Amino acid sequence: MAEMAANGQSPEVLFWVGCAGSFDERYKAVTQAFVKILNKVGVSFAVLGPEETCTGDPARRAGNEFLFQMQAVANIQVMNAYEVKKVVTACPHCFNTIKNEYPALGGNYEVIHHSQFLQQLINEGKVRLQGGGEFKGKKITFHDSCYLGRANNVYEAPREIIKALDVELVEMKRCKTKGLCCGAGGAQMFKEPESGKKDINVERTEEALATGAQAIAVGCPFCLTMMTDGVKNKNREADVKVYDLAEMVAKDMGI
Amino acid sequence: MSILPQLAFVLILGAAGYILSKRIKFLRRNILLGKAETRNDQPENRWKTMLLVAFGQQKMFKRIVPAFLHLLIYVGFLVINLEVLEFVLDGIFGTHRLFAPFLGGFYTAAMNMFEFLAFGVLVSCFAFLIRRNVMKVERLNKPELKGWPVKDANLILVIEIVLMFAILTMNATDQILAERGNPHYLALGTLFFSSLIRPVFEGMSDGVLVFIERFAWWFHIIGILGFAVYVTYSKHLHIFLAFPNTWYSNLKPKGEMKNMPEVTNEVNMMLGIPVENPVEPPAEIGRFGAKDVNDLSWINVLNAYSCTECGRCTAECPANLTGKKLSPRKIMMDVRDRAEEVGKSIDAGGPGFADGKSLLGDYITKEEINACTTCNACVEACPVNIDPLSIILQLRRYVAMEESGTPAQWNSMFQNMETSFSPWKFSPSDRFNWADKVKESEQ
Missing domain, CATH: 1.20.950 (Fumarate Reductase Cytochrome B subunit)
Structure with a gap:
């Protein structure tokens, strides 16, 4: 972003990478897949790079409003200085925070989730899916992220993408408004669960496996971690894969 | 006759x-033991919500x-x-x-x-x-x-x-x-x-x-x-209160947490940002977050009195489903029980809120609120639009900001965020390293 601004360019959209997209070994692959798609299509975009910090979401949900606002205000200062108008992110938590919670602190942007962005690219014919490759005819189930689904009512964009891949979309019993959480929201990602009978991600993974799907599609870095761990817990990592939507699109495009 | x-x-x-x-x-x-809150915006939507959800029983039909x-x-x-x-x-x-x-x-x-x-x-x-x-x-x-x-x-x-x-x-x-x-x-x-x-x-x-x-x-x-x-x-009581309760529904996206303007002032000062219209500090120094019923909004308490204990929230709660202590229904029942206790005490000339008890601690434990994934399943499930999550998050704010009593692992996460601007301990300068691989593959 700094580079583009120095050259007097203003990108069409800011890609908010998020902490998982920047640091998590597994989720970096999702960031890379999404960027490759954007490059291939020729979308004018920028990232903040080292100028980006955590949106503050987990701090806020864990109760630390000071820390949240410190992060948020700093981020808003940076984005406003660059006159950012539109933000796309692959993380539903960042999506929710920037879209719904930054306006109260002076950050007003059009914010969309990468599933919505990809769906638009597909609809506009900019991304042409081969409808073949690795996923053709396979059964795939989609795990709704709470912060995309119930929190923001985005249910269809991810499903449209999966359908465009020419695969068989199989729904879990608890899906869309009734989708079961992966167990990581509300800052649970950063601590051990309270004591109970079972881990939430195992419960959810069992439900996903019961559909007979060969792949579980997700649209959230935390869900990706939790579902991948769940599949490992069930010793099914050899035959069931967990993918982010952007990875599936990139694979289909052969990039 | x-x-x-x-x-x-x-x-x-x-x-x-x-x-x-x-x-x-x-x-x-x-x-009205709860704090004042104005929620009268979008009256048309509010009447519509009440008609559909309370009068029309829309959410029951799940x-x-x-x-x-x-x-x-x-x-x-x-x-x-x-x-x-x-x-x-x-x-x-x-x-x-x-x-x-x-x-x-x-x-x-x-x-x-x-x-x-x-x-x-x-x-x-x-x-x-x-x-x-x-x-x-x-x-x-x-x-x-x-x-x-x-x-x-x-x-x-x-x-x-x-x-x-x-x-x-x-x-x-x-x-x-x-x-x-x-x-x-x-x-x-x-x-x-x-x-x-x-x-x-x-x-x-x-x-x-x-x-x-x-x-x-x-x-x-x-x-x-x-x-x-x-x-x-x-x-x-839900036969009557379901109507006002749905009228006062939260019409914002469920994922949005209410901002705390009293914190924004301090944050702006710390970051050296000029504050144009500072919010006057309240005459009485309030608490951050909620420890008792009078720290919650009156709408939270109205929610509690509208609850008929059907348990659809608890049946959908991922924490409860997997055996954790949290039950969103219990949160609502506790708020009502505590409001009743304080109300009776006040009427009897007793100490009211100063009875040495509080909602957090005597009714709701930290173990319960710490188990919440904020997934909004309870909010979605409620046939009369009760919002247990709002209460849980206000209690968490009290624990974090007034008691510094959050779980140790969350405190480490806070520290990481303060020092490395990420919940994980990575060097901020490595944030852009993922791009190397993209550049490599595209050359």
């Missing part, structure tokens, strides 16, 4: 009205069997209460079936409709008793319901069954007397459902029948007035 029954009726009606008005004042004051049974009771309640108007007027003026001569055939049709609904209510109440006590539906048998809540639930169903039997008994005996030519009673033609129980009474003398008919009439009207008072002590 003696004027005594009329006098007695007016006295009973007056007494019930007096008790009810006192109870309503008590409830209103308890709800579970079709209980929704149908509940609908029968609900419609029965609304429609049969029209008949109560006639009861009250008959009671005051000493008349019998005041409206019948004016309405003619329509009156008989209306009575048949009331009887049909009374029958529907009977069937539903029996079915609900079976679901609770025989089938033991899981969400209706959770630990937080032990004791009074279970009794309350069964009592409501039994009272409704008895009241409906009173209507049918009254109509059956009334019509036998009318057909025997007793001048005080009017023959209305066939009343289908009460005619089914007529054989029980056919062999009785006129005197006994008059006694039973009068007894059923008084029992029903006193029962209804008594039930109205009982409701104010019961989870059954």
Whole structure:
């Protein structure tokens, strides 16, 4: 972003990478897949790079409003200085925070989730899916992220993408408004669960496996971690894969 | 005829009205123990939400069997209460079936409709008793319901069954007397459902029948007035509060947490950002987050009084489903119980909130609120748009900002965020490293 601004360019959209997209070994692959798609299509975009910090979401949900606002205000200062108008992110938590919670602190942007962005690219014919490759005819189930689904009512964009891949979309019993959480929201990602009978991600993974799907599609870095761990817990990592939507699109495009 | 029954009726009606008005004042004051909050925006949407969700029972229909049974009771309640108007007027003026001569055939049709609904209510109440006590539906048998809540639930169903039997008994005996030519009673033609129980009474003398008919009439009207008072002590308050509760629904995206402007001032000062319109610090220094009911918004407390403990929230809660202590229904029950306790204490000249107890600690534990994934399943599931999550998050704010009592792993996460601007301990300068691989592959 700094580079583009120095050259007097203003990108069409800011890609908010998020902490998982920047640091998590597994989720970096999702960031890379999404960027490759954007490059291939020729979308004018920028990232903040080292100028980006955590949106503050987990701090806020864990109760630390000071820390949240410190992060948020700093981020808003940076984005406003660059006159950012539109933000796309692959993380539903960042999506929710920037879209719904930054306006109260002076950050007003059009914010969309990468599933919505990809769906638009597909609809506009900019991304042409081969409808073949690795996923053709396979059964795939989609795990709704709470912060995309119930929190923001985005249910269809991810499903449209999966359908465009020419695969068989199989729904879990608890899906869309009734989708079961992966167990990581509300800052649970950063601590051990309270004591109970079972881990939430195992419960959810069992439900996903019961559909007979060969792949579980997700649209959230935390869900990706939790579902991948769940599949490992069930010793099914050899035959069931967990993918982010952007990875599936990139694979289909052969990039 | 003696004027005594009329006098007695007016006295009973007056007494019930007096008790009810006192109870309503008590409830209103308890709800307003919560902090002021204005939520009057988008009135059109609010009326629409109330019409769909409360009046139209939209969210009940996610579970079709209980929704149908509940609908029968609900419609029965609304429609049969029209008949109560006639009861009250008959009671005051000493008349019998005041409206019948004016309405003619329509009156008989209306009575048949009331009887049909009374029958529907009977069937539903029996079915609900079976679901609770025989089938033991899981969400209706959770630990937080032990004791009074279970009794309350069964009592409501039994009272409704008895009241409906009173209507049918009254109509059956009334019509036998009318057909025997007793001048005080009017023959209305066939009343289908009460005619089914007529054989029980056919062999009785006129005197006994008059006694039973009068007894059923008084029992029903006193029962209804008594039930109205009982409701104010019961989870059954939802029959009234569901309406304001849905009107005051949160219409914003569910994922949005309310901003704390008092924190924004300090953050801006720390970051050296000029504050154009500083929010005046409140005269009384409030708490950050919520420790007790008076730290919550009055809408949170209204939510608690609107809860009928159906447990759809808890049945969808991922933490509860996997055996954690958190139950969103219990959160709502605790808020109401604490508001009741403080309200009673204030009325008795007691210490109120200063009784050494608090919502957090004495009612709700940290273990419960720490188990929440903020997934909004409870909020989505509630048929009357109650928001347990809002309360949980306010309690967490108190624990983090006033007590520094968050779990150690969260404190480490806070530290990482303070020092490396990420919940994980990575060097901020490595944030862009992922791009190397993209550049490599695209060259």
